[in-house]
Amino acid sequence: MLTEDVIKKVLAAAAGGGATAELFVEDRRSTALRLEDSRVEDVASGVDIGAGVRVISGDRASYAYTNVLTLEALLDTAGAARAGLGRGGEQAGMDLRRAGPPVKHPVRLPPGEVGADDKATVLRVADDAARATGAEVRQVVASYSDVRQKILVASSEGTIAEDDRTRVRFAVQVVAARDGEIATGFEAPGHSGGYELLERFPAAEVGSKAAAKAVRMLDARPSPAGQFPVVLAPGSGGVLIHEACGHGLEADTLVKHASVYADRQGERFGSASVTIVDDGADIGAWGSVGVDDEGTPAQRTVLFDQGVLVGHLSDLRSARQIGHPPTGNGRRQSYAYLPIVRMTNTYLLPGPDDPESILESVERGVYAATFAGGEVNPATGNFVFGMAEAYMIEDGAITHPIKGATLIGNGPEVLGAIDAVASDFDRKEGVCGKDGQAAPVTNGMSTVLLARMTVGGTEA
Amino acid sequence: MSDDLLNLAQAIAGRASGSEAVESFVTHERDFQVKVYEGEVESLTSAEPRGAGVRVVSNTKVGFAFTTDLSESGINALVIAARDNATHATPDDAVAVANPPDEPPEQIAGLFDAAQPSVLPEDKVAFAVELERATRAVDARIRNVEEAVYSDTVSHIAIANSAGLAGSYERSDAWCYSVAIAEDDGDTQIGFEFDLARGIASLDPGAVGRRAAQRGLGVLGAKKIPSARMPVVFDPYTAGQFLGVLGSALTGEAVQKGRSLFAGRIGEEVAAPNLTLVDDGRAEGAPGSAPWDAEGVPTQRTEVIKDGVLRSFLYDIVSARREGRRSTGNAARSGFKSAPGPSPSNLALDPTGENRAEVLRRAGSALLVQDFHGVHSGANSVTGDFSVGATGYLLQDGEPTQAVKEVTIAAPMLEILRGIEAVAGDRRWLPFGGSFGGATTLISNMTVAGG
Numbered sequence: 001m002l003t004e005d006v007i008k009k010v011l012a013a014a015a016g017g018g019a020t021a022e023l024f025v026e027d028r029r030s031t032a033l034r035l036e037d038s039r040v041e042d043v044a045s046g047v048d049i050g051a052g053v054r055v056i057s058g059d060r061a062s063y064a065y066t067n068v069l070t071l072e073a074l075l076d077t078a079g080a081a082r083a084g085l086g087r088g089g090e091q092a093g094m095d096l097r098r099a100g101p102p103v104k105h106p107v108r109l110p111p112g113e114v115g116a117d118d119k120a121t122v123l124r125v126a127d128d129a130a131r132a133t134g135a136e137v138r139q140v141v142a143s144y145s146d147v148r149q150k151i152l153v154a155s156s157e158g159t160i161a162e163d164d165r166t167r168v169r170f171a172v173q174v175v176a177a178r179d180g181e182i183a184t185g186f187e188a189p190g191h192s193g194g195y196e197l198l199e200r201f202p203a204a205e206v207g208s209k210a211a212a213k214a215v216r217m218l219d220a221r222p223s224p225a226g227q228f229p230v231v232l233a234p235g236s237g238g239v240l241i242h243e244a245c246g247h248g249l250e251a252d253t254l255v256k257h258a259s260v261y262a263d264r265q266g267e268r269f270g271s272a273s274v275t276i277v278d279d280g281a282d283i284g285a286w287g288s289v290g291v292d293d294e295g296t297p298a299q300r301t302v303l304f305d306q307g308v309l310v311g312h313l314s315d316l317r318s319a320r321q322i323g324h325p326p327t328g329n330g331r332r333q334s335y336a337y338l339p340i341v342r343m344t345n346t347y348l349l350p351g352p353d354d355p356e357s358i359l360e361s362v363e364r365g366v367y368a369a370t371f372a373g374g375e376v377n378p379a380t381g382n383f384v385f386g387m388a389e390a391y392m393i394e395d396g397a398i399t400h401p402i403k404g405a406t407l408i409g410n411g412p413e414v415l416g417a418i419d420a421v422a423s424d425f426d427r428k429e430g431v432c433g434k435d436g437q438a439a440p441v442t443n444g445m446s447t448v449l450l451a452r453m454t455v456g457g458t459e460a
Numbered sequence: 461m462s463d464d465l466l467n468l469a470q471a472i473a474g475r476a477s478g479s480e481a482v483e484s485f486v487t488h489e490r491d492f493q494v495k496v497y498e499g500e501v502e503s504l505t506s507a508e509p510r511g512a513g514v515r516v517v518s519n520t521k522v523g524f525a526f527t528t529d530l531s532e533s534g535i536n537a538l539v540i541a542a543r544d545n546a547t548h549a550t551p552d553d554a555v556a557v558a559n560p561p562d563e564p565p566e567q568i569a570g571l572f573d574a575a576q577p578s579v580l581p582e583d584k585v586a587f588a589v590e591l592e593r594a595t596r597a598v599d600a601r602i603r604n605v606e607e608a609v610y611s612d613t614v615s616h617i618a619i620a621n622s623a624g625l626a627g628s629y630e631r632s633d634a635w636c637y638s639v640a641i642a643e644d645d646g647d648t649q650i651g652f653e654f655d656l657a658r659g660i661a662s663l664d665p666g667a668v669g670r671r672a673a674q675r676g677l678g679v680l681g682a683k684k685i686p687s688a689r690m691p692v693v694f695d696p697y698t699a700g701q702f703l704g705v706l707g708s709a710l711t712g713e714a715v716q717k718g719r720s721l722f723a724g725r726i727g728e729e730v731a732a733p734n735l736t737l738v739d740d741g742r743a744e745g746a747p748g749s750a751p752w753d754a755e756g757v758p759t760q761r762t763e764v765i766k767d768g769v770l771r772s773f774l775y776d777i778v779s780a781r782r783e784g785r786r787s788t789g790n791a792a793r794s795g796f797k798s799a800p801g802p803s804p805s806n807l808a809l810d811p812t813g814e815n816r817a818e819v820l821r822r823a824g825s826a827l828l829v830q831d832f833h834g835v836h837s838g839a840n841s842v843t844g845d846f847s848v849g850a851t852g853y854l855l856q857d858g859e860p861t862q863a864v865k866e867v868t869i870a871a872p873m874l875e876i877l878r879g880i881e882a883v884a885g886d887r888r889w890l891p892f893g894g895s896f897g898g899a900t901t902l903i904s905n906m907t908v909a910g911g
Contacts, residue, residue: 037717039552043545044524046797047537050509059497063505067528084504084581116548139718175718175842182721182843225687225868225909256497258606258641260648338503372837375849379606379641379648382866384849386837404847406838406868456847456868456909 001025001152002051006071007160008094010053014078015156016091019057021078024293025069025152026050026335031111032145035123038131043116050335053081059321060085063338096160102290103281103298107166109195111146119144122198126172126207133211136218138182139175142207144168146195153295161295167286167440168197169429172207176214183220183403185213186370186388190286190429190440213370213389216401223390223405223457229365230407230450231358231393235426236370238443241276242346242432243376244383244411249303249311250329250341251318260381260411261309270307270415273351277302278313280328280344286429287344287441294330294339301327303346304415315341333437340435347444351421355447358420360396366405366455367391367398374407381411384456406456414450422447466628468530469620472514475539476622480518480546482539483557483621485754486530487511487796492581493611496588504585513796516542517557521549524799554781558756560625565751565758567629569744573659576632577614584610587636587665594669595638601680602673606639606650612660617750625756633747634660638669642676649851649865651676652831656747656891675830679851682865684910691826692869692906693819693855698829699883700890700898702839702846703807706873707894709841710739710764711790711802712779721844721873722770730770731877734812737765739774741789741805748895754800755791762788764807768878776802792894808897811885816900819882821858823902828853828860829869844873850908868909879904 002025014021027049034042051074052065062084066077123142130140146168154160169190176183187210189201232240245261253259280289280298289298294316303311314322315330318341331342359367367390374385387405391398409417427444465486472484488510495502513526516539523545527538592608611634618628637654653672657663694702709720722730731737741759743749753759755777763771775783776791779802792803814822833849840846847870853860871879884900 033548035550039550040548041522041550041552042524042799043522043548044526044799045541045545046525047527047529047534047541048511048797049528052507060501061503062501063503065505065507065509067508067510067530080506084506085501116545120548177718184840184842256604256606258604336507336509338505374837375834377650377833379650382833384834384838384868386834386847388837403843404845404870406834406847406849408849408866408868454866456849457870 007154010074010078011156012091013075014053014055014082019055021156022054023154024052024335028149030147033119034143035127036141038127040120052335053078055081055085057085065335091156095158096154097158099161102163105192105284105288107194111168111195114195122203125203129204129207130174130211133208134215136176136178136215137174137211138177141173143171159295161291163290167192172210174211174214176218178218181218183214183217185210191284192288193284220401220403223402225457227452228455229362230453231367232448233369234424234446235428237448238445239371240414241348242443243374244414246343246346248411249313251312251314251322252341255318255321258379265309268308269412270418272306273421274304274307274415274418275349276304278343278346282345285345285442292328292330293332296326296328299328313341315339331439337437342439343441345442350423350425350446353420353422355422355424358422358447358449362393365393367393384408404457408454408456417450418448419451420449465616465618469618470626473620473622480516481557481622483515485513485796486618488616490614494585494588496592496608511796514538514542516546517555518546520551520553520555521546522555526797554778556777557621557623558625559623561758567751568749570658572630573632576659579660591636591638591665591669594666595640595672598670598673599677601642601644602640603643604641606641608638610636619756627752627756629751632658636663636668638672640672640676642680644680647680649676649679679863682863684866685864687909689905689907691823692903693823693826693828694901695830696886696888696898698832699901700896701832701835703896704892705839705841707804707807710774712773712775713802715773719842725770728770729768731765731768732880733768735768735880736810738763739804739807743806746806746889746895747891748805753789753791754793757787757789759789774804804894806895809883812883814882816884816886819884819900819902823855826855827908828855846873869906871906876903
């Protein structure tokens with residue numbers, strides 16, 4: 001992307017005087033198509049190229065970035081970053097070592113080699129399939145997106161790393177209506193890989209699945225409110241782990257004591273069936289990377305081992321602050337952002353239980369099939385999640401869908417409430433927001449029984 | 461400077477060939493942000509991002525492309541990509557670029573604070589240091605200030621198209637926020653507060669810091685309360701968030717596509733008879749104001765709800781043409797990387813004539829909501845379901861008594877609108893993708909679920 005000579009000149013102009021410097025270069029090519037009202041309305045492509053220089057001194061960082069990649073512009077950018085800290089500049093003699101090869105996530109069908117007509121066609125196929133599901137289907141929004149992001153990150157400490165990431169996602173949202181009732185259904189598979197995603201998740205299947213959800217939810221009755229056992233469906237329930245446990249274990253929040261998990265390493269939070277990992281090296285997963293955006297190789301980090309808190313996630317800065325090696329969780333939305341600690345693919349590992357017998361064990365409770373996202377206060381671990389698709393469980397069986405249900409609670413409380421973990425592990429892809437930056441993440445879990453949780457609803 | 465930018469925008473639009481139309485949107489910003497932690501700069505970012513987005517409309521089909529490469533070859537590739545993208549879209553007679561207005565719109569007074577570009581970085585750093593200090597200084601129970609941030613942007617924006625449109629303007633935005641962590645007796649609460657203005661001179665770090673601290677301290681020791689139906693008061697902050705949810709259902713596009721709880725309700729009484737809801741793209745001092753919208757249509761004032769009756773939706777060009785009407789100047793973009801789409805500009809309820817103290821007294825025994833939790837999942841502008849977590853206070857005779865947490869408040873959105881009894885005059889603007897003017901708002905009855 002840049003010659004080693006240019007990289008060294010830029011780093012030399014920014015580092016020194018007790019400060020280290022890092023250069024991050026990004027070339028991102030993206031395609032996005034969107035269908036609504038059975039029309040392919042948006043066909044977009046983009047070229048986004050930029051570079052940023054970070055100057056670091058102790059816990060302080062100054063950053064500047066530019067869209068112009070000439071040596072002159074890069075040196076100006078280095079100067080601006082240096083000025084922000086009031087130090088650095090002219091570090092002589094620097095060698096750049098390449099770390100081991102990044103984790104590879106195979107791309108069989110590079111999206112750039114697939115014509116836009118094919119990409120438009122899968123949208124129409126999903127639309128047709130969704131509309132064929134039932135006369136209740138009123139609206140279908142289908143979208144396809146691919147991104148190829150090449151990054152280079154080099155540091156005045158003598159490291160250089162590159163990554164070449166390809167991601168593809170296909171999403172279908174369906175609105176169904178009957179007798180004044182309106183309901184929605186959503187499916188959005190994605191991965192780190194090529195256009196072969198559409199072979200694993202054929203467009204027609206994704207479309208009809210989203211439509212079937214929307215139609216089913218038309219029969220939803222208002223959710224009861226109160227304390228219930230809650231069964232989490234495989235895949236989607238993982239967002240609870242992400243929001244209520246993962247964020248609190250990002251080392252930046254630990255350092256600032258803004259986490260309910262601060263200073264609690266070695267403490268037991270759940271039963272032996274609770275093992276949670278963050279795995280940026282999971283081959284082909286949506287949240288995976290080869291190296292993170294600071295050049296640290298992707299890895300699997302155990303957060304809870306059989307119920308005991310044993311780990312955390314860090315970038316270079318927070319790793320230094322807490323005196324542990326970095327875990328490869330330094331990520332940035334683009335060259336326009338400083339890296340921050342982020343999850344990648346966060347999984348509650350499968351357990352020994354049978355999903356059927358978990359359901360059968362519940363006399364009256366709520367089955368949370370899909371969460372609509374949620375919000376968590378990392379300082380307290382308190383969260384609220386909406387349920388996009390949920391059902392009542394009565395006498396050990398799912399009875400009717402419910403609407404307006406929310407799950408209210410607290411991260412440690414959820415871990416403690418996990419009574420059973422089944423073997424039917426599944427993943428769900430999403431986009432996580434933190435400090436105004438978006439990052440692709442995967443949540444994964446099996447069918448899980450939470451003994452007792454607060455459910456919010458409209459039937460007081 | 462914006463003239464150079466406008467020249468570039470016009471040069472891109474001038475590449476239209478044959479019967480196609482080309483629209484270009486070019487921006488050049490100067491951005492600055494500083495975060496302070498424990499009296500020191502934690503991070504500081506400065507940048508001059510720039511780029512261009514292009515739409516090509518050809519044979520009733522539209523394609524979009526963007527680039528950060530503004531070289532001759534970069535611009536060439538940009539127009540070719542947009543033109544190629546258009547060939548894959550479905551034909552749509554409603555697609556069009558803006559016709560230039562007879563008169564260019566008047567600039568918005570105060571949109572650009574001329575003093576802002578020359579503010580020194582060290583003064584911005586000092587502002588953020590003071591913001592953190594002021595937050596911390598309120599009370600020993602402020603255990604930490606998780607973030608104290610000052611940020612600003614000076615933007616030049618140019619839009620042109622092959623129908624002859626050429627418009628440009630400058631704007632400045634400065635904002636700050638503080639996140640206080642209050643702790644006492646084993647309980648931890650977060651207090652978030654922000655402010656925004658055209659320039660740093662109009663921001664008060666002391667006031668923002670104090671309010672952030674108070675928002676955290678006030679809800680220490682909060683408890684759940686038993687489930688009940690009761691009157692609810694939204695604070696300006698939560699009222700603005702509620703308008704944000706409503707706003708996404710008030711565009712013509714959302715209605716046409718079956719994504720709105722307001723579909724088919726024009727002329728219907730959708731709110732209490734004393735309520736008027738206005739979108740004003742030219743409101744002075746409001747963050748969503750601009751002389752031109754993102755397609756080059758002059759902005760305007762639109763009455764959405766008048767005396768409780770739904771009067772109009774908000775339109776961009778394509779959604780307006782679909783109904784044979786004119787755009788209301790509500791096209792927006794999140795930057796040059798995105799194609800335009802309809803959005804409220806500055807949406808707010810007119811005050812009903814009482815001040816905050818009067819509204820609280822009138823509420824009597826009620827729940828005062830300081831913060832919502834889980835709005836993006838619990839509020840659905842398609843179905844009208846609204847069921848979100850809340851933190852706030854129980855009011856007795858209009859006075860806060862007990863702090864409340866972990867309750868869910870729920871009611872269909874139309875029921876909330878019809879149940880609004882009063883909107884105080886303490887409006888503040890909140891930027892939630894479009895800007896929304898929240899004010900202390902009394903709702904006669906909602907379900908409050910505790911446990």
